[in-house]
Amino acid sequence: MSVEINNETGWDLDLTEFTDLVSFCLEQLYVSPAAEINIMMVDLKTMTELHMKWMDLPGPTDVLSFPMDELTPGREGHPSEAGVLGDIVLCPDVAAEQAKDAGHAPVEEMLLLTVHGLLHLLGFDHAEPAEEKAMFTLQRNLLLNFLAER
Structure with a gap:
């Protein structure tokens, strides 16, 4: 499983936690171990630009997903094909605001958004x-299963 994460923000994040989460989710969804995924953490300005360019919506958003090979979950004993799942783009600043409103830590919101973006890459x-x-x-x-196993 190839998970590449680029943090282009000033947020000090444990990127291993995000890699472990993605690997856990892909394993649970029977996605090929040869699948590739990229995650980028971007600032408000970059996310605002991407949101307008790709969704034609003003302002920043929390997460965007850009599927590539249109992979879908497999099933036990029959993993999905290998390929490039695509890119997930997260905005920690937006996630932090949402976390504050929801009453939990910003990193918890970012982990939730990572799963959300991953599911979009898989066709959900x-x-x-x-x-x-x-x-x-x-x-x-x-x-919840990932957090329980940590």
Whole structure:
């Protein structure tokens, strides 16, 4: 599993924790061990520019996902194909504001957003209520199981 993380912000983060989380999630979702994923942590200005360029929406957002090879989860004994999952772009400053509103630590919000972005790379969406329920339940379970095993 190839997980590359670039922190282009002033945030002092334990990037190993994010790598471990992504590896755990991909293993749980039976994604090929040869899959590749990139995560970038960016500042407000960069995220605002990306949000406008790719979503045509003003202001920064918390996370953006850019799927590449359109990989989907596998199943036990039948992992997904190898390939490039894509890129996740996180904005720690936006995550910190959301964390404050939710009453938890900024790093917990960033880990949650990492799982959220990863699920988008694997084809999950939350446009419809049933999709949202399924995606958010899976997102929550993956994160809680990861945190319980640490």
